[in-house]
Amino acid sequence: MLKKKGTMLSVREDLRILDCTIRDGGLVNKFHFTDDFVRGVYETCVASGVDYFEIGKNNSPTLMSEDEFGAWNFCKEEDIRRIVGENNTDMKIAVMSDIGRTVKDELLPKADSVVDMVRIAAYAHQIPEAIELIEDAHAKGYETTINIMAISKLFESDLDEVLETVSKTPVDVIYVVDSFGSFYPEQIRKLTEKYLKIAEETGKKVGIHAHNNMQLAYANTIESMVYGTSFLDATISGLGRGAGNCPLELLIGFLKNPKYKIQPLLKFIQDEIVPLEKELDWGYSIPYMITGQLNEHPRSAMKARAEGDTQFVKFYNSLLDAQQ
Template sequence: MLEKKGTILSVREDLKVFDCTIRDGGLVNNFYFSDEFVKAHYEMCVKAGVDYMEIGKNVSPTLMSEDEYGAWNFCKEEDIRRVVGENNTNLKIAVMSDIGRSLKEELRPKNESVVDMIRIATYIHQIPAAIELIEDAHAKGYETTVNIMAISKVSEKELDEVLEALSKTNVDVIYIADSFGSFYPEQIRDLTEKYLSFAEKSGKKVGIHAHNNLQLAYANTLEAMIYGASFLDVTVSGLGRGAGNCPLELLLGFLKNPKYKQMPVLEFIENYIVDLEKKLDWGYSIPYMITGQLNEHPRAAMKARDEGDTKYREFFKTISFME
C-alpha cells in the first residue's frame, strides 16, 4: 500500500518546482517569445525560488525550419546566453529533446553549455532511441529526465517493460506524463506507485507533467506529489498546449517551503500574461474536455478552437468515432 510522503504542512526537501512555460507555451505560438519576455520570465523564476526552468526545445535546425519557428524551438547556446548570461543563480536551465527531432551529435558537452538538464520526450515505440540519447547526455555531464508520452494509450505490460528498461539507464527522473489530460487522481496515485516501484530501486526520482483538459492538472500534480513524486511541472497561468498545465502560481501558493515566493509570479502575470491572454488561446474549454474524457490527442480540439467551432455535440460524436 502506497504511503503518503508527509502531510499538507510538510516541507519536503526533495521537491523540485519545474517551470515549463516557455517550452509548453511555445507550442501555442510556435516559440515566438521575445527576448524581453523570456528574460523577464527567467528573472521571475529566480525571484520565485523555482528550481528548474525549461527554456525551450533543442530541435535540430536541419529537421525543422527556422523560418517557421522561433528561437526557443532550437535553443542555440548563444540565444540562451543572451537571456541568462552565465546563470550565476540557484535556478537550473533545462531544454527538451524530442526523439526524432533532436540530434545527439549537436549536443555539446555540459562544460561548454549553460544548460544543466536535458529532458527527453518519447513515445513507447521510440524507447531504444530515447535510451541512447539519455546515455549520451549523461556521458556529456547533463542531468536527464524522460517523459513517456501517451501512456493512457498503452498496455500495463508495455509500460512495465519500458519502466524496467529505463530503471537500468542513467536517467535521473522518470516522468508521469498525462499527455491527453485524461487521468483522474486515483489513476495518478496508481501510476505514481508503479513508477516509484521501478525508479526507487535504482535511485531515481519520479516527476509529474499534467494537462488541464478535465480541470485536474493541479489536483493530479498534488496527488502525485503527496504519494512521492518530487519533480513537479508547472507553467505560469497554465500556459501550454491545448488545455494547458498545472499553474505555477497555484502550486507555489500551496507549498510550505519558505524559499518559494508567489509575488514575483503575480507580477509577471500582471506585466506579461494579461496581455498575452488577449492574443493566444489556451486553457480549459469544452473541446479539450471532450478529448480528455475520450482519451484522445487534443489536435482536433485545437482545430475546433482555431475555427471557432461551438457545435460541441457534433464534435463529441465525431471524436467518439475516431477509433
C-alpha cells in the first residue's frame, strides 16, 4: 500500500519545483519570446524560490531551421548567458533534449556551461537513443532526467520494460509524463507507485509533468507529490502547448515551504501574462477536453482552436470515427 509522504502542514525537503514556462510555452509560439520576457520569467522564478528553470530545448541548428524557430529552441550557451549571466543564484538551469533533433557532440562540458540539468524527452521506442544522451550528459557533468512520453498509449508491460531499462542508466530523475492530459488522479497514483518503486531501488527520484486537458494538471501534480514524487513541473499561468500545464501559482500556493513566494508570480502575471493572453492561445477548452478524454494527441484540438472552430459535436464524432 502506497503511503503518503508528509502531511498537509509539513515541509518536504526533497521537493523541487521546475519551471518550464519558456520550454513548454515555446511550443505555443515556436520559441519566439523576447529576451525581456525570458529574463522576466527567469527573475520571477528566482524571486519565487523555484528550484530549476528550464530555458528551452537544445535542438541542433544543423537539424532545424533557425529562421522558423526562436533562440530558445536551440539554447546556445551565449544566448543563455545573455539572460542569466553566470546565474549566481540558488536556482539551477535546465534544457530539454529531443531525440533526433539533438546532436550530443554539441553539448558542452558542464565546466563550460551555466546549464545544470539536461532533460531527455523520449518515446518508448526511442529509449536506446535517449540512453546515449543520458550517458553523454552524465559523463559531461550534468544532472539528467528522462521524460518518457505518451505512456497512456503504451502496454503496461512495455512501460515496465522501459522503466527497468532506464533504471540501469545514470539518470537522476524519472518523470511521469501525462502527454495527452488523459490521466485521472487514480491512474497518476498507480503510475507514481510504479515509478517510485523502481526509482527508490536504484537511488533515483521521480518527477511529474502534467497537462491540463481535463482541468487535472494541478490535481494530478499534487496527487503524485503526496505519494512521493519530488520533481514538480509547472509553468506560469499554465503557459504551454494546448491545454497547458500545471499553473506554478497554484502549486506554490499549496506548498508550505516558506522559501516559495507567490507575489513575484502575481506581479509577472499582471504585467506580462495578461497582455500575452490577448496574443497567444493556450489553456483548458472543450477541444482539449475531448482529446484528453479520448486519450489522443492534442494536434486536432490545436487546429480547431487556431481556426476558431466551435463545432464540438462534429469534432468529437470525428475523433470517435478515427478511433474505430
